Amino acid sequence: MKKKLLFLSFISVGLLGFIIGALAIEPIVPAKELNLAQVELGKKLYFDPRLSKSGFISCNSCHNLSLGGTDNLKTSIGHNWQQGPINAPTVLNSSMNIAQFWDGRAADLKAQAGGPIENPGEMASTHALAINVLESIPQYIAEFKQVFGKNKIDIDQVTQAIAEFEKTLVTPNSRFDQWLLGDKDVLSVDETAGYQLFQNSGCQACHNGPAMGGTSFQKMGVVEAYDTKNPSEGLVAVTGKDTDRFRFKVPTLRNVELTYPYFHDGEAETLTEAVDVMGRLQLARNFTPEENAKIVAFLKTLTGDQPTFVLPILPPSTDSTPKPKPFE
Amino acid sequence: MKKKLLFLSFISVGLLGFIIGALAIEPIVPAKELNLAQVELGKKLYFDPRLSKSGFISCNSCHNLSLGGTDNLKTSIGHNWQQGPINAPTVLNSSMNIAQFWDGRAADLKAQAGGPIENPGEMASTHALAINVLESIPQYIAEFKQVFGKNKIDIDQVTQAIAEFEKTLVTPNSRFDQWLLGDKDVLSVDETAGYQLFQNSGCQACHNGPAMGGTSFQKMGVVEAYDTKNPSEGLVAVTGKDTDRFRFKVPTLRNVELTYPYFHDGEAETLTEAVDVMGRLQLARNFTPEENAKIVAFLKTLTGDQPTFVLPILPPSTDSTPKPKPFE
Secondary structure (H helix, E strand, O other), rough: OHHHHHHHOOOOOHHHHHHHHHOOOOOOOOOOOOHHHHHHHHHHHHOHHOEEEEEEEOOOOOOEEOOOOEEOOOEOOOOOOOOOOOOOOOOOOOOHOOOOEEEOOOOOOHHHHHHHHOOOOOOOOOOOHHHHHOOOOHHHHHHHHHHHHOOOHHHHHHHHHHHHHOOOOOOOOOOOHHHHHHOOOOOHHHHHHHHHHHHHHHHHHHOOOOOOOOOEEEEOOOOOOOOOOOOOOOOOHHHHHHHOOEEOOOOOOOOOOOOOOOOOOOOOOOOHHHHHHHHHHHHOOOOOOHHHHHHHHHHHHHHHOOOOEOOOOOOOOOOOOOOOOOOO | HHHHHHHHHHHHHHHHHHHHEEEEOOOOOOOOOOOOOHHHHHHHHHHHHHOOOOOOHHHHHEEEOOOEOOOOOOEEEOHHHHHHHOOHHHHHHOOOOOOOOOOEOOOHHHHHHHHHOOOOOOOOOOHHHHHHHOOOHHHHHHHHHHHHOOOOOHHHHHHHHHHHHHHOOOOOOOOOHHHHOOOOOOOHHHHHHHHHHHHHHHHHHHHOOOOOOOOOOOEEEOOOOOOOOOOEEEOOOHHOHHOOOEEEEEOOOOOOOOOOOOOOOOOEOOOHHHHHHHHHHOOOOOOOOOHHHHHHHHHHHOOOOOOOOEOOOOOOOOOOOOOOOOOO
C-alpha cells in the first residue's frame, strides 16, 4: 500500500511537473542551425512580388517585417483588392507554432509558404507559373542550383527556402525575457503586477511556450460565445470533428503591441479590448480597468528585437519572363 | 577684321564646349551633404503604408527598392486596385531630374512626395489624415521633434524627410562608370560598340548628364508619331502650351535593365523593343538586330550599385491612431 502511494505520488509529481513545464513561458532564443544559403535565397523570395499573378504582392505585403510581421489590417488585401477571410497572423516567431494558419491546416512553415502563392484571393498565381517566372531569371537559376544542387527549380525548393528564412524571424531580448533571465529591475511595478494577473487569471494556460502561444488549439469563447460575423470555423475545417468547431490556434503574444488588430477576425482594435474580451469569454474574469491596464503594460514588455537585415535586391526579369497580369 | 574673327572663334569654341558639356554623360557620384537624421526618418516614412488610406500602400509599393526603384508594371496599382494612368518612373537617381513626374509637374523630390499620398488613385489619403496618423504615434512625434525641432508635425517636414532619403538613392559604380573613369577593360567589345552606336546615333542628345536622362523634356515621336492608347499628354498639362503636347521628361537610362517596362505608357516590354522604337521614332534610325543587340548590351552596363540599407522597423500605431480603411 505504501509502495503504491509512493508510486502514485511520483506519478503525480511527474504529471504536475509535466503540466507546469507545458505551461511555462521560456525566453526566445535566436535561431540556430540554419542553412544560411537557403536563408538568403528565401529572403529574396519572401520579398519578390513576381510570385504573385499581379507582380505586386509578396509575402512581405501581408507579413510586413517593418510592421511586426503582419499588415495591421483586420483582414488582408489580396489580388484585385479582394478582402481576405481572416486576420493575417504574424510571421515573427511562427517557427514555434504547433502548425500554421489559424486552423492549423499547414503542418509547418514550408507547407504554409506554398498556400498564399496559389490562393486566388491572395497572390493568385500557380506554383507552375511561379516556377516559370523563377526559371526565366538566370540569377535565380544560379542561386537555386548553388543552394539545392539541382538543375531544375521546383516549388519544394521555393517553400523550403522561404521557410528557412522565416525561421530567422525570431525576436529575442524583450524586456520580459530579460526579466525571465534574471534582470528583475527591467519591469516596472505595474508590469510585474500585470504578469502576476496574467498568470493567476489563467492566461498562461493557453499562452505558453517561448512564443506565448502557438502551442495548442483552443475554443474561442469558452465561458461565453464569441459574437462575430467572420465565417471562419477553425480546426473543424481540418479535422471535420464537430468538437473542433471554433477552435483556433492560440496566437503568439510576442510583439503583440505591434500585431494589432487582434483575434482571427481582427475585430479587437486595441490590447485593452482584447484583454477584456479574453478575460470574459475564456476565463470568466471581468478585469477592472486598473487590472486591464496592468496586463496591457505587461503585454507591451513582450516586444523583442525585430529582425534586422538589409533589404534584398532582386534579380531582374528577362525578356522571356512571364509578364505580370495585374488587371486580368 | 582679324580680331573680330578671333573673337567669333572664341565664342564658337565656347559655345561648342557648352553644348558638348550639356551632352556629356558623367559618372554618378554618391550623394553628399545630406541631413542624416532626415534621411533615417524619411526612410521610415518611405516604407510606411499608414500614409495611405488603406494602410497597405507605401512609397515603396510602386517605387520598390528591391526592384530598381519601380514596380515593373505597365502602370501602377493604386488604392482599391485602381489602374494608374502612367508608368511609375524609378526613384533611383531621381534627385538628378530637372523636375519630377513624366510631365514635370513637381519641381523637385519634396514637391513630388506629397502627390501620391493624397492622389485618390494612388494612396488615397489626405495630408491632414497622414499628419493625424503620424501625430498619434509617440515615436514619430519624438523623431520629428528631434529632426526638425518643432512641436508639430506638418506635411512639409514629411515630404522634406522623404526627399532627403530619396537623395541617397543613387547608384554609382556601374561598369560603364568604371569605364568612364578610365578602366577601359571593363566593357566588352560589343558593349563598347554599343556605346559608340548610342553616341553616333544621337541617343545622347537627350540621354545625357549623370543620370543619362532627366535633363530635358522631349517630344515622344519626333520623326514618326508614337501610337499609344495612353491619354497622357506630357508637359502641356503643366504649361498649357500646345508645343508641349506629347513632350515628356526624358527618362534616366541608369539601371534600365531593372526598370522595365519602358516609356510613359509602359508599352515597351523589352530593351530591344525600346531601342527599336526610339531609333525609328526619335532618330530616323532602323537599327539592325546586331546594332540593337550591341546597344542593349551597352545599356545593361548602366546598372550601378543598388542602395543598401537595413529594412526600417516602423513605430507601432496606438489606440488613438486613425484606423486604416482599405475597403471603404
